Structure formats: C-alpha cells, structure tokens
Amino acid sequence: MSHDHIDVSYVAKLARLDLTEEEVKTFQSQLEAILGHVESLTALELPDDLNLDANDHLAMMRDDNPLPSLPSELVLQNAPDQAQNQIRVPKVVADA
Amino acid sequence: MTLTALRQQFLNGETTPAKALEDLAEKIKTRDETTKAFISYDLERSLEIATKADISKPLGGLPIAIKDNINTFGQPCTCGSKFLENSYVSPYDATVITKLLDAGAIPFGRTNMDEFAMGSATENSAIQLTRNPRDPERIAGGSSGGSAAAVADGTAFAALGSDTGGSIRQPASHCGVVGLKPTYGRVSRYGLVAFASSLDQIGPLTLSVDDSALILQAIAGHDPRDTTSLDSPVPDYSATINNGVDGLTLGIPEEYFSEGIHSGVRENVEKCIQRLESQGATILPISLPYTAHVVATYYVIAPAEASSNLSRFDGIRYGNRSKDASDIIDVYHQSREAGFGPEVKRRIILGTYVLSSGYYDAFYTRAQRVRKLITRDFIQAFKKVDAIISPVTPTPARRIGACAGDPLQDYLSDIFTIGANLAGIPAISVPCGTTAFDGSPALPVGVQILAPHLGEQMLLRVAKAAEQQPLR
Numbered sequence: 001m002s003h004d005h006i007d008v009s010y011v012a013k014l015a016r017l018d019l020t021e022e023e024v025k026t027f028q029s030q031l032e033a034i035l036g037h038v039e040s041l042t043a044l045e046l047p048d049d050l051n052l053d054a055n056d057h058l059a060m061m062r063d064d065n066p067l068p069s070l071p072s073e074l075v076l077q078n079a080p081d082q083a084q085n086q087i088r089v090p091k092v093v094a095d096a
Numbered sequence: 097m098t099l100t101a102l103r104q105q106f107l108n109g110e111t112t113p114a115k116a117l118e119d120l121a122e123k124i125k126t127r128d129e130t131t132k133a134f135i136s137y138d139l140e141r142s143l144e145i146a147t148k149a150d151i152s153k154p155l156g157g158l159p160i161a162i163k164d165n166i167n168t169f170g171q172p173c174t175c176g177s178k179f180l181e182n183s184y185v186s187p188y189d190a191t192v193i194t195k196l197l198d199a200g201a202i203p204f205g206r207t208n209m210d211e212f213a214m215g216s217a218t219e220n221s222a223i224q225l226t227r228n229p230r231d232p233e234r235i236a237g238g239s240s241g242g243s244a245a246a247v248a249d250g251t252a253f254a255a256l257g258s259d260t261g262g263s264i265r266q267p268a269s270h271c272g273v274v275g276l277k278p279t280y281g282r283v284s285r286y287g288l289v290a291f292a293s294s295l296d297q298i299g300p301l302t303l304s305v306d307d308s309a310l311i312l313q314a315i316a317g318h319d320p321r322d323t324t325s326l327d328s329p330v331p332d333y334s335a336t337i338n339n340g341v342d343g344l345t346l347g348i349p350e351e352y353f354s355e356g357i358h359s360g361v362r363e364n365v366e367k368c369i370q371r372l373e374s375q376g377a378t379i380l381p382i383s384l385p386y387t388a389h390v391v392a393t394y395y396v397i398a399p400a401e402a403s404s405n406l407s408r409f410d411g412i413r414y415g416n417r418s419k420d421a422s423d424i425i426d427v428y429h430q431s432r433e434a435g436f437g438p439e440v441k442r443r444i445i446l447g448t449y450v451l452s453s454g455y456y457d458a459f460y461t462r463a464q465r466v467r468k469l470i471t472r473d474f475i476q477a478f479k480k481v482d483a484i485i486s487p488v489t490p491t492p493a494r495r496i497g498a499c500a501g502d503p504l505q506d507y508l509s510d511i512f513t514i515g516a517n518l519a520g521i522p523a524i525s526v527p528c529g530t531t532a533f534d535g536s537p538a539l540p541v542g543v544q545i546l547a548p549h550l551g552e553q554m555l556l557r558v559a560k561a562a563e564q565q566p567l568r
Contacts, residue, residue, distance in 0.1 A: 006449060015403060015448040016410070016425070017441055018433040026501075027442055033504050034446060038392040041462050046469070060323040074187035080417035089412055092424045 006031055099158050099253045099307040106151040113146040113157030116253075117204060120159060124205070124251045130232055132224045133246035135164050136172055137205035145202045153200030155314055161205040161252035163243050165213055166190045166298065167287040168203050175289050176209040176221035176239075179409050179435030183416045190287020191322065192256060192298050192315045199314035205252060207242030211437045212406065213260055213291040215239050216506050218267070219496065220439040227496070228271060231536045234493040237267030243301045244271040254302045254311060258288055260295045261394055262488075262513025265525035268301055269488035269542025272527045274559070275301045276308045279550050280520035281326035283312075284319035292401035293324070295394075295517045305526065305560045309333040312552060328550060336553050341561045342376025347481030351387035352512055358491040360531025364541040365487045368528040368562050372485070375561055380481055384473040387515065389466050394514045395507055396450050396463035402440075403447030409435065442503065471519040474546070483558045484546040486512050488525045492539035512544060522552050524559045 008028050012019045019027070072085060081088040105111045121139045128134050142159065149157035162168055165175045167186035174180045193203055210220040218226040218241025226241045228234040229249035236245040240257025244267035247255050257264040259277035268275025276299045283298045290296060300311035313333050319325040348369065353362065373379050411417035411431025418430035436444070450459035477484060490509055499506045516523035525542040533539050543562055547555035 008445060011445050011449045011452065012441075014452065015444050016407075016428040016432055017436070017444060018429040019441070023438070023441070026438075027445060030442060030501075030503055031446060031449075034395060034507070035449075037504060037507075038396050038450075038459065038463075041389060041392050041396065041466055042458050044389065044462075044466060046465055062320065070187055075413070077187065078184050078414035080183070080411065080415070087413055090421055090423050090427055 006035065097253065098304045099302065099310060100304065102253055103151075103156070103158060106157050113149040113151065113159070113202065114143055116157070117142055117146050117159055117202065120204065120251065127249050127251055130227060131229050131245050131249045131251070132226050133207055133236070133242040133249060133251060134161070135174055135176070135206045135208050135223050135242070138171065141170070142202050142204040149202065150200050155196065155310065156200035157202065158200070159202045159204040159253060160196060160311070161207050161243060161246050161255035162193070162203045163209055163240050163255065163257045164206040165209060165258060165289040166192060166256060167289070168193045171206060173289065174206070174223060175213070176211040176223055177435060177437070177440070178222045179415045179431070181223060181416070184414050188287065191284035191319045193287065195315050195317070201314065205246065207240070207246055207252075207255055209242055210239035211440050212289065212402070213239040213258055213263055214402065214439050214443050216262065216266055216510060217496075217499070218242060220437055222437045225496065228493050230272060230538070230540055231493070233495055234536065234539065235270065235496055237270035237493060239263040240275070240301065241267045244268050244273055244275065247271070247273045247301050247303060254300060254307055256298055257301050258296055258298050259517065260291050261398060261510050261517050264299045264301060265488055265513050265523060265542070265544060266510070268525040269527075270493035270540060272530070272540030273301055273303055274305055274308050274524065274526050274563075275299065276312060276524040276555075277516060277522060278312060278316065278552060279326070279522045281324050282316050282522070282550065282552065284317070284322040284325050286319055286321040290405040292398040293405060294401060295398060305556060305563050306334070306337065308524070308559070309337055309556050326550070331553055333552060333556055337556045337560050339557050340375055341372050341558055344482045344558065345378045345380050345480065346372060346558065347380050347382035347477055347484040349382050349384045349387065349477070349484060349486060351384050352486035356490050357487055358531070358533060360533060361487050361489070361491060361541050364529035364531060365485070365543050368543045369485055372558070372561055382477045382481060382484070384477060384515065386466065386470045386473050387511070390470055390514045390518060391508055391511055393463045393466045393470060393518060394510070395446070396459050397467065397518075399443040399447030400451050400460050401447070403444045403451065406440065406444055411435070439503065467518050470515060474515070474519045474521055478548040483551075483554055486544045486546070488512055488542040488544045492531060492533040492541055495534065516546055521549055522547050522555050524555055526559045526562050528562065528564070
C-alpha cells in the first residue's frame, strides 16, 4: 500500500485543522516518512493461534444513580463567551 | 534532599512545611531562570495548605510539583499549549491530587511539558523550553521534562509526571532521577488530560526509590471515576523494598542491547547488571521478538487515540477561542490552528489518517493485534524471570534542536520505553551512572526495570537493589 499520496490537506480538514501551505508541505514529507516506517506492520505475518481480536476490557457499568457533576458556575468560568448562564457560540444553524 | 529526609526533618522539628516551601520558592527564583522547569507556581496558596499541614500523615507537609496536564482545582492547566494558556483554570482536582492532599502533601508548582504530552524532549512546549540541569545545552527529555528537571535541579523534592510512551522514565534517565510508570490502571487517570487513553499513566519522579514507593503508596488505588482503574488492593510497597535480589532471576532481552546503543549507556547498564548478579541475582538472556515493531505499533495507536481525545479542544467550552470565526465550524478550524503546535497537529493528522475509512483495518486494527503479540512477549518472559533489565534510551540526552525537522528520529529513540506502555506493565528508570557524550563530559544514564502486571513490589525491590547514591 503506497502512502505517497496522503492528502494532508484533506485529512487535516477531517480533523478540523486549518493548515498553512508551508505546514502542508512540511507535514507531507514528514508524515510520509513516518507512514513508511509504520507500514511494516501491514506486511507482518500474524500467528493464527491467538485470538488477537479478543476484547480484554469489557465495558464497565455502574448503577444508573445520578451523581453530582461540576456546578455550572465553575464550568462557565472557563467559557470563552457566555450569556444567560449558558456558553455563547456563533450561529450553528443557517438562516432559512 | 529526598522526600524521606525532609519528612524526617519535619518530625525532628528541624524545619517546617512552610519554611521548606519558602526555601524552595527561593531556589526556583534563582535556578529556574536557566532550567525553566516551572510554568507557574502559587506560593501563597501552597503556604495556606502548609501552615495547616499534619506532618504525622504519610506525606504530611511534603511539597510535590505537578506536571501541567494534571487538573488541580483553582490552578492553571496549560498542558504546555497555547490552546489553554491564560484561558483555563481547573474546576476540579484530579484523583491523584485528592489522594496527595489526603496524604498530607502540598501540590506546589506546575511543571513544563511537551504540548499535550506529545514529545520526548520538552522542546514541543508552546510555553517555554526546559533545559537539562546537568548540561543546559541538552534536552531534559520529555514529555515530563519539567518534572524531571525540577527534581534534578533541587527546585522540587519530588514531582508527578505522566507516561504514555516513556514520558516519565526517559526524562528521569536524562536528568539522573528516578521515574516510575505504574501498571496501567494502578493509578487513576481521572483529571489527567488525556493523550492516549489506553496508554497514559501518572507516576512519580523522585531522587530515590524509597521516595517513589512513598508517593506510589499514596496515589495508587481503584477509582470509580476511572473505568480503566484496577479494582485491586494496594499492597505495602515499602514492605519488601529492601529484600534484595538474592534468589531472583532477571531477564536481559537481547533485542534491547542492539548495536545502536551508545557505548557509555551499554557500559553503565551492564555494570548495573553485574552488581545485581553479585548481589545474588541469576541473569538470564531472554528474547522479546516483537520489539522491532513496538515503535510502529505505538505510532499508530497513540496518535489514533490522541486524534480522538484532542477533538474536545474546539474553542467552545474552554480554551482560547479564535475571535474572527464566521460560524461554528470556523471556530473549530481557527481555534485549533492557532492553539496547537506542529507536533500536536502532526499526530492528530496521523491519527485521523490511520482511523479513516480504507485505512482503519490496515493500520489501526493491525496495530491492536500486534500490540497483543508485544504483550504476549512480556507475559511469556515473566514465566521465566522475575523482572527484566534494559537501557532506558539508546543514547544519553541529545543537544537541544538536534532533531529539528525530523520527528521520526525522535520517535525511534522511544524503542525501549514504549513496550511497557503497550503491554500495560510497570516500569521504572533508576540512575546507574554517567557517561561522556557528544562533547558533554558526564551525562546521566538510567537503567530500566520492568515487572509483571501489578508487580510494583518486585519492581521497587529490584530498583532499590540497583540504586546507587543520588546524583545530588
């Protein structure tokens, strides 16, 4: 599998990252080198005597009892913008 | 001075917690001008705790520096990042902080780190560069470089760090202090800003193995707020620490003593092994065949988990939000672009890529399977040996800036520490000597000891036997 064409701009967009042109260029070569190294995993022969997909960590559950969480005033202390005891953000839904 | 010695001074009435704190603050003012281990410290607040300290408690009155990714109520928690700098104050205590306070300790000082714990040099901190107190032209190691440097420099008696791929052990080795990564799940991660959730662990950096046991005793234990926390009793870590290595079998993995190791590192580690043998240990060569794949496995899994964990930094609820965003999506893009440094961006992109459609099975699923094989290597080895001995790093601390532009080179130097994180086993770095390297006459060298899951008693016992006098 070739990774010469990892589309850094596209993957960055998936991760909600705006990159400068310089960053795209720098990361392109660096990530290709890193992927070249990790690619060795894809060629590795895995033994079939082991259940390698077994999930050792079962989801831990607790009883559905409400417990205290952070008070609103403490949470809002860190909010970049707030109003009416809520975090204020730019418009999420476009106007009709 | 070790924590144990300071505690004795409190009990003898030679000094008080408040005086010890004030003396420490004075040292920070002078020595930290160069080392820059501390991002911030709040003397007034810590003195309030100190004046009420109960010195009869296990850590009564003892100041402990905290890596700046561990939430402490009312304190900044920058994670070494512009994203959180001057914009986030912890609204709660991490479980480890609650436990330290319950044991009587005083959290004092927020230590520098690679941004969001991503790095092996503390060069990736967006706040400041931490220098190695042994040679200021050298890295302190990372990502817990500030914690290791503070303990080595005498501006902290002990510190907490976090270890995802070696970030406690490697800076401990480079700075000549003791650094312990517990078994995965032994210490609660609640309140630790997550980097890679299946790998992260909090642990102590100290001047002595006894101090390491003292802190681990206080912070270990089940926490219902961390679902990965092990519900397993915490033994008395000091009970067997002086039992020595007579009768034990110590494994030496051939893959960890390859050609790429600096001769001074090899010599010091081998001398340590000889000392342990002279104390009655049997030395047994072993093999960990999947060692060649640990770096590749880690650099798929860790960035993948990081890309998920760091999606919470979106500029909405906390952190620095960009001012010029036109809509909500723009807030995410611009805040993250401005807030994250290059290494963090690189790892988020790498992680997003290996989790993306078309590549998920080839990379992420694959790496998880190889991880099980790496873990199996250790489990098989521990059927024959009580503990494993290895170098911590292939070389002593490199020069600051030596890997600029070549992140892969730094990644490859994590080869000896990563295995313990992937397998979830406990590991410790203990100073074992110094060596000349690249123009510096005497840089610290650490020896790594690894033990089975929940084998911290064995780990500390072997570490104590390997320990020599502290460098300071």
